[in-house]
Every structure is written in structure tokens, then in C-alpha cells.
Amino acid sequence: MTDTTHALDRTTRLGELVGRLSLEEKVHLLTGETAFTLPGSDRIGLAPLAFSDGPTGVRGLKFIGGDAVALFPNATLIAGSFDDEIAGEVGQMLAEEAQRQHIHVVLGPTVNLHRTPLGGRLFEAYSEDPYLTGRTAAAYVNGMQGRGTAACLKHLVANESETLRNFMDSRVSETALRELYLLPFEMAVQDAHAWSMMAAYNDVNGVPATEQDHVQNRIVKDEWDWDGLIMSDWFATKSTAASANGGLDLVMPGPDGPWGERLVTAVRAGEVTEETVDGHVLRLLRLADRAGGLAGDGQEPRQRAQDLPAVDSPRRQEQLRRIAARGMTVVANDGALPLAEAGDVALIGRHALDTVDMGGGSAKVVPPYQSTVAEGLTALLGNRVSVADGVAVRTRAVPADPAFLADPATGTPGMGVVLLAADGAELIRYHSDSSAISIGWDDDLDQDPATAVLTTTLANEAGPVLLGAIGAGRWTVAAGDREVSAELGFHGKDPGETMLRPPAFDEVLELPAGATVTATVALDPVDWRELLLGDPALDLSEESHLLDMSAMGVTALVAAPAPRSDDALIADAEAAARAAGTAVVVVGLTEEDETEAADKATLVLPGRQDELVTRVAAAAARTVVVVNAATPVLMPWLDQVDAVLVAGLPGQEGGHAVAAVLTGELEPTGRLVTSYPAADGAAPAWDVVPDEDLVLSYDDGTFIGHRGFHAGHAPAPLFWFGHGLGYGAWEYGTVQSHEGEAGLVVDVEVTNTSDRASRETVQVYLDPAEDDQPIRLVGYRGVEVPAGATATVTVACDERLRRRWDEATGTWAPLASGGQAVVARGLGDVRARVSLA
Numbered sequence: 019m020t021d022t023t024h025a026l027d028r029t030t031r032l033g034e035l036v037g038r039l040s041l042e043e044k045v046h047l048l049t050g051e052t053a054f055t056l057p058g059s060d061r062i063g064l065a066p067l068a069f070s071d072g073p074t075g076v077r078g079l080k081f082i083g084g085d086a087v088a089l090f091p092n093a094t095l096i097a098g099s100f101d102d103e104i105a106g107e108v109g110q111m112l113a114e115e116a117q118r119q120h121i122h123v124v125l126g127p128t129v130n131l132h133r134t135p136l137g138g139r140l141f142e143a144y145s146e147d148p149y150l151t152g153r154t155a156a157a158y159v160n161g162m163q164g165r166g167t168a169a170c171l172k173h174l175v176a177n178e179s180e181t182l183r184n185f186m187d188s189r190v191s192e193t194a195l196r197e198l199y200l201l202p203f204e205m206a207v208q209d210a211h212a213w214s215m216m217a218a219y220n221d222v223n224g225v226p227a228t229e230q231d232h233v234q235n236r237i238v239k240d241e242w243d244w245d246g247l248i249m250s251d252w253f254a255t256k257s258t259a260a261s262a263n264g265g266l267d268l269v270m271p272g273p274d275g276p277w278g279e280r281l282v283t284a285v286r287a288g289e290v291t292e293e294t295v296d297g298h299v300l301r302l303l304r305l306a307d308r309a310g311g312l313a314g315d316g317q318e319p320r321q322r323a324q325d326l327p328a329v330d331s332p333r334r335q336e337q338l339r340r341i342a343a344r345g346m347t348v349v350a351n352d353g354a355l356p357l358a359e360a361g362d363v364a365l366i367g368r369h370a371l372d373t374v375d376m377g378g379g380s381a382k383v384v385p386p387y388q389s390t391v392a393e394g395l396t397a398l399l400g401n402r403v404s405v406a407d408g409v410a411v412r413t414r415a416v417p418a419d420p421a422f423l424a425d426p427a428t429g430t431p432g433m434g435v436v437l438l439a440a441d442g443a444e445l446i447r448y449h450s451d452s453s454a455i456s457i458g459w460d461d462d463l464d465q466d467p468a469t470a471v472l473t474t475t476l477a478n479e480a481g482p483v484l485l486g487a488i489g490a491g492r493w494t495v496a497a498g499d500r501e502v503s504a505e506l507g508f509h510g511k512d513p514g515e516t517m518l519r520p521p522a523f524d525e526v527l528e529l530p531a532g533a534t535v536t537a538t539v540a541l542d543p544v545d546w547r548e549l550l551l552g553d554p555a556l557d558l559s560e561e562s563h564l565l566d567m568s569a570m571g572v573t574a575l576v577a578a579p580a581p582r583s584d585d586a587l588i589a590d591a592e593a594a595a596r597a598a599g600t601a602v603v604v605v606g607l608t609e610e611d612e613t614e615a616a617d618k619a620t621l622v623l624p625g626r627q628d629e630l631v632t633r634v635a636a637a638a639a640r641t642v643v644v645v646n647a648a649t650p651v652l653m654p655w656l657d658q659v660d661a662v663l664v665a666g667l668p669g670q671e672g673g674h675a676v677a678a679v680l681t682g683e684l685e686p687t688g689r690l691v692t693s694y695p696a697a698d699g700a701a702p703a704w705d706v707v708p709d710e711d712l713v714l715s716y717d718d719g720t721f722i723g724h725r726g727f728h729a730g731h732a733p734a735p736l737f738w739f740g741h742g743l744g745y746g747a748w749e750y751g752t753v754q755s756h757e758g759e760a761g762l763v764v765d766v767e768v769t770n771t772s773d774r775a776s777r778e779t780v781q782v783y784l785d786p787a788e789d790d791q792p793i794r795l796v797g798y799r800g801v802e803v804p805a806g807a808t809a810t811v812t813v814a815c816d817e818r819l820r821r822r823w824d825e826a827t828g829t830w831a832p833l834a835s836g837g838q839a840v841v842a843r844g845l846g847d848v849r850a851r852v853s854l855a
């Protein structure tokens with residue numbers, strides 16, 4: 019039987035199942051049952067499908083405080099390897115993580131682009147470049163779905179920033195939509211047949227993404243002939259009939275939402291045809307069928323693998339460490355890296371002691387452990403390393419480290435939680451391993467709690483302790499006879515932000531050693547109906563799913579030894595650097611900056627980190643800077659230091675991976691996935707704040723990132739997309755091109771002139787003959803070459819990058835012949851140009 023006949027047979031069979039259901043039953047299946055599950059149906063053998071975030075770790079069904087799962091290197095590190103095998107391996111590993119937890123659909127990859135470096139959520143997405151993004155996504159999806167777990171491409175489409183994301187309108191030309199923002203989706207559909215997608219929060223050209231007949235029906239389903247399912251982003255659906263008719267197949271989460279009875283009524287009223295509903299159900303059953311959630315033809319649901327590597331197994335450690343290192347990027351190096359084999363090293367910085375291994379928001383997971391650079395480097399270099407804390411890097415309090423807390427009831431790390439009803443009755447009492455919990459969202463209580471009481475014993479020494487809390491409500495945090503209190507409320511208009519960026523407070527108190535803390539919060543749920551419907555500018559309909567969001571969000575205890583002053587920390591760092599001779603300063607961003615639900619306002623490193631680097635560089639003989647951030651930061655001290663390594667958000671093995679890279683045990687083979695602007699504002703696309711009409715214009719068209727820099731739309735960047743030195747040294751020899759059967763092929767001879775084996779990523783850009791067309795990456799291929807050896811690398815270029823969208827005819831047209839193939843290590847280091855016929 020051919021694949022097509024098999025698919026047709028399956029579709030006929032699935033269609034029969036749809037036909038057995040009443041309208042009410044069908045509609046019931048089209049909204050989630052809980053935050054992350056769907057209703058099943060015994061009658062047709064449909065299991066309740068389970069979904070889980072996210073792109074770099076399969077968190078499970080709890081939004082906060084779930085079981086420990088493997089934390090992967092973030093998306094920019096995966097893309098930074100420019101290697102399909104790495105992306106495929108990540109997809110396979112995530113499928114295994116999903117299978118262990120009986121998850122059918124992993125909510126990733128995120129294939130939105132790094133349009134402006136201010137986007138808060140870029141750490142979850144791959145790159146500024148659509149081709150690198152699409153190719154990485156396709157490899158990841160192939161790896162994942164090859165193991166029977168569904169991937170979900172998100173967020174369809176033009177969701178490149180977070181500010182007012184539920185209400186803003188991305189105004190994008192059809193050309194930019196096709197050539198840039200839809201391309202990764204198209205590639206992952208054509209090259210990997212992704213089984214599902216997620217429609218974004220924002221509007222696109224005036225129409226909510228969840229109602230985009232043009233994008234969802236016309237382009238994705240019809241033009242691409244794609245038979246997968248489109249679900250809404252969580253609470254993103256803004257209407258009943260328009261979304262059902264506009265191509266959305268499934269509303270998430272549940273059990274409430276704008277479909278349900280309202281969709282049944284809309285069908286009865288003739289606003290939505292039953293055939294349309296059937297189409298959605300068919301796609302849902304097809305997804306279930308593919309992901310092992312449908313029993314049929316006498317088959318049992320797919321067997322789940324039994325012997326999967328544990329989240330902290332040696333196998334996972336090796337994989338996660340290697341994958342992180344492969345994406346790390348050496349952006350500057352005067353020879354200080356790898357570190358010399360002898361001599362002392364002063365390791366400095368808050369990020370060295372408290373390495374940021376993941377970004378904030380729905381991509382967060384509870385890892386089995388996180389490793390710091392201090393642990394990693396000390397494990398490798400022993401007493402050659404001295405460690406000094408650095409300046410403060412956050413402005414907001416963070417949930418307490420569970421190791422600093424012990425639940426008095428169990429004696430184990432964490433805290434005791436009691437939730438009370440309005441009449442004081444106890445609703446639930448439990449132990450939480452984490453100091454952060456979510457209330458009223460993914461729990462299962464009969465009534466809304468009115469009060470939460472958190473109890474714990476601190477592992478503090480007598481003296482100053484930072485104490486406080488996170489989450490909306492009226493708080494009293496008591497320790498012995500001391501207490502602090504605050505009334506915390508939400509200010510934004512975005513219910514997601516309340517979940518992901520809740521208000522916080524803290525104070526320093528003098529406490530006796532081993533203080534017992536009781537934090538009580540009177541919960542004040544936000545009335546979104548009043549707040550959002552009451553604002554005419556938002557223009558929300560009564561049907562909007564956002565109005566169902568009554569979640570209180572995150573509730574957490576803040577407790578930590580009181581921090582020392584920045585002045586004292588800088589003085590100590592200088593002294594340590596002077597004494598050791600070699601300093602490694604780890605600086606970076608935190609989940610305050612790199613998070614879902616908020617954008618950045620600047621690329622300047624937070625706090626006094628720039629000053630710390632400058633002062634250390636002046637004191638040390640050699641200074642290496644490690645940037646623990648996924649996205650561009652400014653480096654005003656670049657000329658004063660000897661080497662810079664961009665380490666991304668490297669996952670649970672991050673500290674060990676950074677250490678292995680610093681010592682040269684592993685090569686940091688990454689290339690930048692996004693250009694680093696030289697100054698704030700100096701980028702082809704910058705603003706992320708919509709105007710007063712909530713419009714964000716993508717005026718930059720197809721000239722984002724290196725395409726725009728190259729065209730002179732912004733001053734030259736500090737570092738170009740594609741830049742990355744690794745530990746080899748490369749000479750480029752002959753470059754030849756020809757038109758192969760599948761398009762342009764470029765053969766490039768490279769010689770590793772260094773004294774160690776190394777990996778080179780050969781990048782081919784196309785500089786089109788047309789003046790109005792941006793230069794663009796069209797192909798790349800990695801190669802491992804022994805010291806002193808030469809290799810010829812054949813780069814097959816992707817024909818989808820050699821077409822232009824013609825708005826006049828509404829079709830693709832090939833680019834004019836001619837132009838040049840540009841072979842470059844990032845466009846700041848062009849090695850060859852070949853004229854094309």
C-alpha cells in the first residue's frame with residue numbers, strides 16, 4: 019500500500035469515528051478538559067490526550083512545581099550548533115521525556131524569529147534567520163515525531179515580542195510574512211510533517227491569529243496541503259464562530275472557553291457549519307492516531323518505552339553537556355581560551371555561583387539539579403580555582419532556594435502548604451519541594467481558596483536575612499517576633515503576565531539561626547472581566563477566553579541570606595583577579611530579562627556588571643568573560659578583555675558544559691544565531707512596544723537581522739549572525755558552484771590550520787541580483803577536520819530561499835538569475851564570492 023492510500027484509508031476510518039458522535043460530543047472534544055489535557059471518548063477509543071510544554075524540557079501536566087524533568091540547553095544553543103543531528107537528537111530526547119510522562123504532544127518548537135533583540139522570549143526561539151530556524155525545527159520535529167510524540171510548531175504567526183501580546187496587532191506585509199515569518203512553519207511542514215501548530219495571542223494585520231482564515235485555512239491547510247491540527251495558545255481564542263471558521267481546530271486550555279455550548283449554538287444558528295466542526299474533530303483524531311492516543315482496528319494505543327534514561331542518568335548528563343557545549347560560541351579570543359593548563363583562576367560573578375540555566379515563563383521546568391559554573395570549574399581544576407561572588411543582577415526577589423528551606427512537617431527541603439476556604443475550612447495540605455506553587459490554575463479543588471499558609475524552617479545563620487513573598491494578595495511573613503507585610507496587586511492588562519511576572523516584595527530582617535517562617539496570604543483574585551471589558555481600547559468581546567482566566571498565578575516564598583553590597587563585592591573580585599592573574603568573569607541576564615510575557619528595554623547588562631568586568635579586567639593579567647544569556651548584550655568592555663564566550667542558558671548540565679569548554683575538553687562550536695548590535699537601538703528592527711492603537715508595524719519588511727545590517731539599515735553590528743571562532747583556525751581554499759538537480763550547490767575547501775581537531779560551519783549566503791532583495795543565508799554544513807587537514811564541504815542551498823513573494827500576483831516568483839554566492843564566517847568575515855549564472 020502506498021503512503022497516500024494508507025493516509026486515505028486512515029482518513030476514511032477517522033471520518034467514520036467522527037460520524038458516530040453527536041454535535042455536542044464533537045464540540046466537547048474541541049476544548050481542553052484541564053490546563054494540559056483533552057477529554058477522551060471511550061466510545062470511539064480516544065484517550066484523553068496529554069500536552070506539555072515545552073521547547074527545552076517536558077515539564078509535565080503541572081504548570082509550576084511538577085516532578086523533576088531534564089532541563090535542556092535553550093533553543094539558541096541548539097540552533098547555534100548549526101547541526102541537524104544535534105536538533106534531531108534533542109527532538110528524540112524530548113520524545114523520551116514525554117513518553118516517560120505519558121505525554122502525547124510536546125508544545126514546541128518555538129519558531130518565531132528574533133526580529134528585534136528586545137524580544138523577551140527569544141531564548142525560546144532559534145534565530146533571527148528563517149532558514150536556520152526552519153531547518154533546526156524540521157530536524158527537531160523529525161527526531162521527536164520519529165519516536166511517536168507529536169511536536170507543535172508555535173506561535174502562528176508574527177509573535178516576535180511580548181508587550182501587550184494578547185491585544186497587539188502585528189502589521190506585516192504579505193511578503194515578509196511569506197518570506198520570513200511563515201517560512202520556518204512551511205519548512206517544518208514540508209520537511210518534517212509536523213503534526214500540530216499553535217495559533218498565537220496577537221492579531222496579524224487586524225485579525226486575531228486564532229481567527230486567521232488567511233493564514234490557517236488558505237495558506238497552512240490549503241496551500242501547504244497540511245492535515246495537522248491547530249490549537250490555540252492558552253486563553254488566546256477571542257471569539258466563537260470566527261475562530262471555528264478561521265481554521266482553529268482546538269481551544270486550549272479547558273474546561274471553559276469560547277466554544278462549548280456557544281459553538282453548538284453557533285452551529286444551530288448556521289454561523290458555523292457542522293462540516294467545519296467535523297473537520298476540526300477529524301484533525302484532532304488524526305493527531306491522536308499519530309501520537310498513540312487512539313485505539314483502532316483492534317490496536318492498543320502505542321506501547322510506551324519502558325527503559326528510558328532517567329533525568330539525571332549518566333547518559334543524559336553526557337548528552338546535555340555535549341549539546342550545550344556544541345552551541346556555545348567564542349566571539350572573541352586573543353588566545354586566553356582554552357585556559358592554560360597551569361596557573362590560578364579567579365572565577366567571578368553572580369552567574370558563576372548562580373548560573374542561569376533556563377529562561378522564564380511556560381518553558382520553565384523543575385530540573386533534578388542545576389549545575390553552576392563554580393561547581394563545574396572547581397570539579398575540573400580543583401584548588402586552582404577561587405570563587406568570588408559578583409554584583410547583584412536582579413531587581414526583583416526570586417523564590418527561595420528549596421535547599422535553604424525545610425518543611426517542619428517532613429524535615430525535607432521545601433515548605434508546607436495549607437490552602438483555606440473563605441470560611442477557614444482547610445481545603446488541602448501538602449508538602450512542596452519548591453518554594454513556588456501555583457494556586458487556582460492547575461490544581462483540582464472544589465472551591466477557590468481564600469488564604470494560603472506557607473510554613474518552613476530556614477537554614478540561616480543568625481544575622482540579616484532577605485525575607486518576602488511573590489504573588490498577588492495581602493501578605494504577612496512572620497519569623498519569630500519579626501514580621502514583614504505587603505499588599506501586592508497586579509498592574510498590567512495581561513493575565514499571562516500575572517502568572518509569569520507576579521508582583522513581589524522583600525526586606526532584610528535580623529533573625530536568629532534556624533528561624534521558622536510562616537507566610538500567610540489573603541488571595542485577591544483579579545476580576546479580568548471587569549478590568550479588561552472595562553477598557554474600550556482593548557476591544558475585547560464577551561466571548562474572549564481571557565475573561566475565563568481567574569488564575570491567581572504564582573505564589574512563592576522569598577528567603578535568602580542578605581546580599582553583600584556591590585562595592586564590597588567588586589573590591590573582593592578585583593583582589594581575587596589580581597592574585598590569580600587569570601580571571602573568568604561570568605555575567606549575564608536572568609529570567610527577569612529573558613522571559614515570556616515581558617520584553618527588554620535595553621541590551622545593557624543589568625546592575626553594575628559592566629563596571630565589574632572593567633574593574634576585574636584592569637586588575638587581572640588575563641580576563642575571560644562568559645556571557646550567560648541567550649540573546650544579545652552590549653559589551654562596552656570588549657577591548658579590555660582577552661576572550662568572550664557566549665554560553666546561552668545551558669540547561670541542567672550548564673555549569674559543567676561551560677567548564678569543559680573553558681578548559682578545552684569540549685570545543686564550543688557554536689555560531690551566533692542572532693547579530694549582536696553595537697548599541698541600543700542600532701538594529702534594523704528595534705521597537706517592541708505597539709502604538710496607541712496597539713499596532714506594531716513590521717516596517718523592516720524582509721530586512722531583519724543580518725539582512726538589514728548588510729543593507730546598511732543600521733550601523734554594523736558588534737558581532738554578526740553566523741560569527742563564532744571555535745578553537746580551530748580556518749583557511750578557505752577553492753570555492754565552486756554549480757546548479758545541481760535540487761538547486762544551487764557550493765563546494766568549499768577548508769583547511770584547519772590549528773593544532774587541534776575542530777569543527778567548521780561553512781555558511782553560504784545569496785546576494786541576489788535584484789537591488790531590493792536582501793542578502794540571505796541559503797545553506798550551511800558542518801565538518802569536523804583533524805589538525806592540519808583539508809576537507810571539501812558540499813553545501814546544498816535551499817531553493818525556498820531563492821524565490822520572492824510577488825504581492826501583485828499573490829504567487830512565488832524565482833529570484834532573477836545572477837547575483838553572488840557569498841561564503842562567509844558570518845557576513846563580517848567573508849571568505850569568498852562566486853558570481854552565479
Ligand code: BGC
Binds near residue numbers: 071072125380514
Ligand atoms: C505560551 C505557550 C505555552 C502555553 C502553555 C502560553 O503562555 O505562550 O507557548 O505553550 O502557555 O503553557
